Structures are given as C-alpha cells and as structure tokens.
Amino acid sequence: MEIHLNPxxxxxxxxxxxxxxxxxxxxxxxxxxxxxxxLASKGCHMFRAGAWKPRxxxxxxxxxxxxALVWLKEVxxxxxxxVATEVATPKHVxxxxxxxxxxxxxxxxxxxxxxxxxxxxxxxxxxxxxxxVKNPVNPDIELWIxxxxxxxxAGVNRLGAVHRGFSxxxxxxxxxxxxxxxxxxxxxxxxxxxxICDPSHISGRRELIAPLCQQAMDLGFxxxxxxxxxxxxxxxxxxxxxxxxxxxxxxxxxxxxxxxRATTEGISQxxxxxxxxxxxLMELLARRMRICREIGEYKKEHNMTILxxxxxxxxxxxxxxxxxxxxxxxxxxxxxxxxVHEESVRQQMEIINKD
Numbered sequence: 004m005e006i007h008l009n010p011x012x013x014x015x016x017x018x019x020x021x022x023x024x025x026x027x028x029x030x031x032x033x034x035x036x037x038x039x040x041x042l043a044s045k046g047c048h049m050f051r052a053g054a055w056k057p058r059x060x061x062x063x064x065x066x067x068x069x070x071a072l073v074w075l076k077e078v079x080x081x082x083x084x085x086v087a088t089e090v091a092t093p094k095h096v097x098x099x100x101x102x103x104x105x106x107x108x109x110x111x112x113x114x115x116x117x118x119x120x121x122x123x124x125x126x127x128x129x130x131x132x133x134x135x136v137k138n139p140v141n142p143d144i145e146l147w148i149x150x151x152x153x154x155x156x157a158g159v160n161r162l163g164a165v166h167r168g169f170s171x172x173x174x175x176x177x178x179x180x181x182x183x184x185x186x187x188x189x190x191x192x193x194x195x196x197x198x199i200c201d202p203s204h205i206s207g208r209r210e211l212i213a214p215l216c217q218q219a220m221d222l223g224f225x226x227x228x229x230x231x232x233x234x235x236x237x238x239x240x241x242x243x244x245x246x247x248x249x250x251x252x253x254x255x256x257x258x259x260x261x262x263x264r265a266t267t268e269g270i271s272q273x274x275x276x277x278x279x280x281x282x283x284l285m286e287l288l289a290r291r292m293r294i295c296r297e298i299g300e301y302k303k304e305h306n307m308t309i310l311x312x313x314x315x316x317x318x319x320x321x322x323x324x325x326x327x328x329x330x331x332x333x334x335x336x337x338x339x340x341x342x343v344h345e346e347s348v349r350q351q352m353e354i355i356n357k358d
Contacts, residue, residue: 004152006151006193006195006196008155008162008195009160009161011197012133013048014085020220020224021048021226022048022228022229022255023050023051023106023199023226023228023229024042024049024229025039025052025231026231027052027056027244028053028066029053029066029071029074029075029088032074032077035077036077036081037233038233038248039078039084040081041233042084042231042248042251043082044248045248045252048084048085049084049086049105050079050082050086050087051086051088051108052071054069054071055068055095057110057112058240063240071088073102075088075102079103085105085106086103087106087107088107089107090108091113093122093126096127096130097126106132107127107133108135108165109123109134109135109137109150111138111139111140114146114147114150115140117149117153120154123154124154124157124159127157127158127159128158131160132161134154134162134163136154137165137201138166140169141169141170142169144185144189144192147185147189162197163198163199163225163226164186164197164198165199165200165201166185166186166200166219167179167204167205168181168204169185177206177211178204178208179207183222186198186224198225199225201228202216202219202227203228203245204230207244208243209243209244209245209246212229212244212254213257221259229254231245231247231250233248235247291343292346292347295351299351299353299355303355309351310348319337319340319341323336
C-alpha cells in the first residue's frame with residue numbers, strides 16, 4: 004500500500020540535522036532538569052527521556068511512568084524544547100498526550116509485534132502528533148513497513164523511521180548490527196519518509212557514537228536521536244552508551260553534512276560509466292545462465308544430480324581469492340556467487356522437472 008505523509012516539522016538549526024537528545028530514562032526530577040538545561044544551552048531543540056523502560060529481564064529499573072511525564076512537561080515549560088518519550092501501549096499514549104508530549108517514538112520490541120502496533124495505531128486515530136518508529140529487533144524490513152502502514156492507515160501522517168540496528172548472537176563490535184542496507188532499502192521504497200539514526204543503541208559504547216553519526220550523515224539520514232546524560236557513568240540504564248551534553252555538542256560540531264542534491268557534471272559522467280558497466284554485467288549474467296541451462300539439459304540427459312558440492316566449493320574458493328586480489332572483500336564475493344549459484348540451481352531445477 005502507498006503511505007501518505009506530511010512533513011514532520013521538527014525544529015532544527017541550519018548547520019546541523021535535527022537532533023533529539025536526552026537520557027535513556029527519566030530517573031529523577033533533578034537528573035532530567037540538569038540534563039535538559041545543559042542540552043538547551045548547547046542549542047538542542049528536542050529533549051528525549053524514557054518514562055517507561057522495557058527491559059530484557061525483570062528486576063531492572065523500568066521507568067517511573069506518569070511522574071516522569073510531569074518532569075518532561077516541566078522541561079518543555081522551562082526550556083522551550085519539544086519533548087519526546089517512548090510509548091508501547093494505548094495507556095502510554097493516553098498519558099503522554101495528557102501531559103503534552105510533543106513527539107512519540109515506538110521501540111524495537113513493539114514494532115516487531117503487529118498486535119501491539121495495531122492497538123497503538125487505534126489509540127492514535129485522529130491525533131496529529133509526530134510518531135517515530137524504530138526498526139524491529141530482527142532484520143525484517145516488511146515488519147518495519149507494516150508497522151508504519153498500520154499507523155498511516157489510522158491517519159497518522161507525520162511519521163519518521165528510526166534506525167537502531169538489529170540484534171544478533173555472539174561477540175560483535177556493535178550492540179546491534181547496523182545492517183545499513185535495510186534502512187537504505189526502506190528509503191528506496193518510501194523516499195519521502197524521514198530517516199533518523201540512533202547511534203547510541205547501534206553502538207552500545209559511547210566511543211563508537213561519533214563515527215556512527217558521521218556514517219549516518221554520509222548516507223543521507225535526516226536526523227539523529229542520541230542518548231545524553233548529565234552523569235552518564237551513574238545512569239540507571241544503558242550507562243555505557245550515553246554521553247554528556249558537552250561531548251554530544253563536540254561530536255555534532257565535527258559532523259560533515261553533505262549535500263545529496265549537489266550533482267556535478269563529473270559525477271554524472273561517472274554514473275553513466277556505471278550504467279554502462281551494469282548493462283555489461285546483466286549481459287554476462289544472462290550468458291552465464293544460458294550456459295547453466297545447457298548444463299541442466301546435460302544433467303537431465305545423464306540422470307545427474309543438480310547440486311555438485313565439490314564444484315560449488317571450488318567456485319567460492321577460487322572467486323573469493325580472485326576478488327581479494329582485485330580489492331574486493333571475500334565476504335562480498337561469496338554473497339554474489341551464492342546468489343548466482345542459487346539462481347543457476349533454480350533454472351536447472353525447472354529444466355530437470357520439465358515433462
């Protein structure tokens with residue numbers, strides 16, 4: 004279905020993308036106000052803090068709920084900043100709107116649950132408020148788009164997507180793997196949808212926030228939502244991924260914002276060269292598939308199995324080594340030839356099973 008959107012109309016200055024900043028969770032009134040005043044003094048226009056905190060295991064700090072909304076309302080009145088918080092149930096929506104919360108966001112666990120998303124969409128019917136939807140915990144773009152569609156069908160037109168990375172198992176650099184190709188594909192499908200990066204949840208470590216912010220800008224993201232705390236080491240939740248307002252201001256001051264609309268004649272010529280090479284690639288792939296179909300005919304005639312494991316491993320090893328010599332990552336080459344092999348098998352299956 005087609006998504007119909009209105010502009011988010013979030014405040015920002017001319018030198019930076021729009022920034023939503025604040026602590027992971029609203030812990031105390033003093034912590035909220037101290038952080039908010041520090042961020043406001045740095046030119047921040049939007050303040051975030053979690054009133055409700057969905058935690059992986061019970062027994063952790065899960066937020067103060069309604070009392071935290073009172074503190075956010077106070078931030079709005081004293082600083083002039085817009086305020087944002089996460090909602091996961093219709094009751095959360097009701098209370099957030101009651102206290103004048105300007106921006107709502109929906110967390111990764113909620114996005115992954117169509118029942119919860121439909122309940123939230125129903126509770127937001129007829130309400131004109133910006134809603135930011137984080138990607139689901141698993142790398143499923145259809146689930147992400149489905150969550151956005153449910154809200155849009157309920158009349159929520161001021162939507163944004165937040166990229167916070169995807170869960171994976173085992174040792175890794177990032178808390179949540181970026182998998183940039185998924186938000187890039189989301190932008191391709193819904194180009195008018197604002198994309199916001201959450202480097203705090205992707206990184207899980209404050210020292211990785213700065214390069215992730217720059218990478219998001221290089222990829223054309225519209226804004227950032229960053230966790231900032233007046234005393235991050237003492238935070239009650241996600242301490243390791245929060246930065247002070249001073250550090251955040253420094254990170255933002257170093258960002259290089261690129262103009263994706265600036266297209267010179269030089270890059271146009273290079274793109275024409277890429278188009279020409281892509282056409283050659285398509286012709287070569289078509290030629291390869293014709294040969295694969297001939298092999299399929301031969302296997303059918305001689306009653307041979309389609310999958311020849313030794314030959315497949317030989318291709319992957321040989322092309323991986325060749326790719327390395329040509330300056331390409333072996334993992335990339337492996338993915339390319341895995342997909343090529345899958346299509347080759349599919350075409351040979353059609354031939355062998357044809358009456």
